[in-house]
Amino acid sequence: MTLTSNNDIILSNTETVPGKQIVEFYGVVTGNTVRAKHVGRDIMAGLKNIVGGELVGYTELLQDSRQEATERMVAQARSVGANAVINVRFATSSIAQGASELFAYGTAVRVA
Amino acid sequence: MSTSWQLALNYGVPLALLIIAYVIGSLLERRHFASIRKREAGVRNFPVLTTAELPPDWQAHDARLLVGNVVVSLDYFKRIIAGLRSIFGGRIKTYEPLLDRARREAVLRLVEQAKAGGFDALINVRLETSRLANSAGGEGTAGIEMLAFGTALRTNTSRFNAR
Numbered sequence: 398m399t400l401t402s403n404n405d406i407i408l409s410n411t412e413t414v415p416g417k418q419i420v421e422f423y424g425v426v427t428g429n430t431v432r433a434k435h436v437g438r439d440i441m442a443g444l445k446n447i448v449g450g451e452l453v454g455y456t457e458l459l460q461d462s463r464q465e466a467t468e469r470m471v472a473q474a475r476s477v478g479a480n481a482v483i484n485v486r487f488a489t490s491s492i493a494q495g496a497s498e499l500f501a502y503g504t505a506v507r508v509a
Numbered sequence: 510m511s512t513s514w515q516l517a518l519n520y521g522v523p524l525a526l527l528i529i530a531y532v533i534g535s536l537l538e539r540r541h542f543a544s545i546r547k548r549e550a551g552v553r554n555f556p557v558l559t560t561a562e563l564p565p566d567w568q569a570h571d572a573r574l575l576v577g578n579v580v581v582s583l584d585y586f587k588r589i590i591a592g593l594r595s596i597f598g599g600r601i602k603t604y605e606p607l608l609d610r611a612r613r614e615a616v617l618r619l620v621e622q623a624k625a626g627g628f629d630a631l632i633n634v635r636l637e638t639s640r641l642a643n644s645a646g647g648e649g650t651a652g653i654e655m656l657a658f659g660t661a662l663r664t665n666t667s668r669f670n671a672r
Contacts, residue, residue, distance in 0.1 A: 410658060416662075448537060448584050449587065449607070455652050460576075
């Protein structure tokens with residue numbers, strides 16, 4: 398899945414951007430989203446729960462959510478003048494019944 | 510007459526569900542494992558590293574974060590077995606293949622993306638597992654998510670160009 402719609406900001410989960418030098422640090426940037434599953438998906442997932450296996454609706458839901466969180470992180474990086482976010486991490490937490498928070502965070506840097 | 514109908518309804522429906530779940534669930538699992546093995550064979554020579562450090566002869570450029578995920582659940586039959594097992598404790602064998610195939614599926618999705626995008630290697634691959642809460646408010650889970658992510662690279666190493 399593609400994490401961002403445009404690639405002006407380089408993302409990497411390593412401590413450097415391979416093949417590039419870090420010239421400036423801008424600190425931590427974060428992005429989050431809280432999502433609830435919708436009833437239609439729940440019913441389908443409920444049926445799928447009988448035979449087991451992949452719950453495609455949920456796979457897509459989490460994909461969309463993670464993309465949203467990443468986009469927000471990237472927007473923040475862009476606003477501070479960075480051109481890359483390194484050491485990106487993802488986290489998921491259950492906030493309430495049926496709702497999950499997904500967030501992405503990393504270090505905004507300028508690479509050359 | 511009505512009591513026998515009630516009896517059939519009370520015990521027959523869950524029993525039928527158990528049988529359906531067992532038969533279809535096992536079939537789907539076998540098929541999924543077959544698909545995983547086949548696809549894994551196809552990407553076997555694609556370098557996937559869990560380390561962030563590059564081998565010294567790699568000249569990397571164009572790094573990109575890629576993500577692969579999958580949400581899975583146990584079938585009804587195996588959930589019941591797992592529930593029984595947790596009374597006595599010990600190894601819950603029904604969960605092991607589920608988590609195994611989900612994790613391998615997530616990694617495959619990650620690697621297949623890197624390959625499709627024309628990348629030459631994946632480094633610093635990380636795996637994460639998380640539980641989706643059940644919206645019905647029950648104890649059980651709605652699903653388990655497996656997440657695989659890593660940094661895809663293009664390299665100009667002859668080792669890859671030769672392939």
